[in-house]
Amino acid sequence: MYQVKTFNAIAKSGLEIFTDDFQINQTDNPDAYLIRSVNLLNQNLPQNLKAIVRAGAGVNNVPLKQATKKGIAVFNTPGSNANAVKELVISLMIATTRNLFSANEYSIAHAQADISQRTEKDKTKFNGSELAAKKLAVIGLGHVGSLVANAAMQLGMKVIGFDPYLSTNGAWRIDNKVRRVDSIKKAVQNADFVTVHVPKNDATIDLIGTKEIDEMKENVILFNYSRLGIINNKAVVKALRHQKISHYCTDFGEPLIAGNSSITITPHIGGSTIEAESNGATQGAKTVMDYLESGDTKHCVNLPNLEVPFETEFRITVIHQNIPNMVGQISTQIANKKINIENMSNAAKGEIAYTIVDVDNLKTNDIDELKNALESVTEVYRVRIIKHQ
Known part of the structure; x- marks a missing residue:
């Protein structure tokens, strides 16, 4: 009998995957953890623990070095929330270019006004532009980035992609009309939108900073739906002040970027859909069972x-x-x-x-x-x- 301890709210659809050979939340010294966003960085991992499975993509909340030295395999569930993040990024691209947030604020403030007259007079304030024929740079063409690139192509955009670590299997996921380049500089030049979809590690911290922003065109719209720190927010604020960037959308707030009308901050909801949580829980449960019962390490991040x-x-x-x-x-x-x-x-x-x-x-x-x-x-x-x- 294997013991599994869950943290956070793990979707019922995932828990139902476990067979009778697995008991859930019966001990604090289990064979496996099934987690989402709980912070384990300062926790002493139990000696009996053999696996930590994150129902999601990032594992920056897991002490990888400690886990490895204790012989604990750490897994994620890549792709389980990719569609959810893709849809949010695309929706924000539309919302920012069509000035939907400011238009909504206007409508709320003038709810009692003569709609037929005042609205017709003022609506030109919110004239936007269409995505078709605009250029999008996608940095990172993994599960999320490839979906964003493909969706943008379907909307009639011109898409440029950069990913030095793109696998052969990953390349098959990408529309063959997406133009791939060999540097961030080449990707972001002349792009109307830049979106980043890479894992957070030592190589990607401050991946987009002042140097990279300087290569972008005026009034570019920038997106960070990967992790806090991959885009340097200090550089973004400076670029917004000089109108180099016209708008910044991110899923990761911090005081430095709070209260800026040119910044849209969502509360880490990129993967927060019913479907994504179900996908992550289901894939995570299967991963727990596969590793404990067979030792297979598919999607393992430290082995x-x-x-x-x-x-x-x-x-x-x-x-x-x-x-x-x-x-x-x-x-x-x-x-x-x-x-x-x-x-x-x-x-x-x-x-x-x-x-x-x-x-x-x-x-x-x-x-x-x-x-x-x-x-x-x-x-x-x-x-x-x-x-x-």
């Missing part, structure tokens, strides 16, 4: 991704340092127990490696002894021995 058919009676998984002769040491410990290896897979991600070993002739009484032998290797972080269900 290499391995998906191996589980066709033997037992599976041994080892999270360890990525150094020479680790596979040899693991094989030796297994051979010392007179166990034949049916299949072995190994992959590395930076300083961390992950090894899956499938065996048949493992006696139940020898499981603890083998586990202890493998864990005695100094560079090993965690060993699991899984019996095929």
Whole structure:
């Protein structure tokens, strides 16, 4: 029986995925956490914890270094809220270009006015422009960025994309009419709109700052629906003051950008739709079950991704340092127990490696002894021995 602890409100559709082999919220020392936005950065993760699954894309609320050293696999659910974010960005592009927010404020303030006369006189104040034929720069062409790019193409826009890490599979998702360039500078030049959709890490903090904004055309409209800090808000405020940027839309507020009529701040609702929360919960629950029952690491962010058919009676998984002769040491410990290896897979991600070993002739009484032998290797972080269900 596996134990799962949830944080935040996890959609019922996700919780219903779990089979009878899983108990939910019965202990504070579970096998897995299923979370959304709870901040775990200052928490001491329980020793028994084997997996943390974030029902969403970002994992900046998870202490990755601590988790890795404790042999805890950390996952996200990429793409589960991508459509929700896409729709919000597109709707804000329309709202800002058609001056819908100021038009609404006007209508509220003049609710008792003679609509037929005063409105006809004043409505020219809110003349906007259409998206068709405008240029959109999309920085980051992953799950969200590709959807935004494709939707913009369908609206008749000209789309330029930049993503140095775009995978082959990711490229297939993008409309072939989206023009891809090899630098942010080339992407943002002459763009009427710039939107950023990249994960937050050391390489993307302040990805868009004064230098990048200077390359943009006058009166550009800028969007940050990735994470706070990817666009430098200090540079944005300065650019707004000089009318380099005409409007800034973001899902991440802070005092620096509060109270500015040229800034629209939404309260981190990019992925807050019924459908997105259901998608994230469902995908997250499946990820918990897959990892605990098979050791597969698809969508793992701190371990290499391995998906191996589980066709033997037992599976041994080892999270360890990525150094020479680790596979040899693991094989030796297994051979010392007179166990034949049916299949072995190994992959590395930076300083961390992950090894899956499938065996048949493992006696139940020898499981603890083998586990202890493998864990005695100094560079090993965690060993699991899984019996095929």
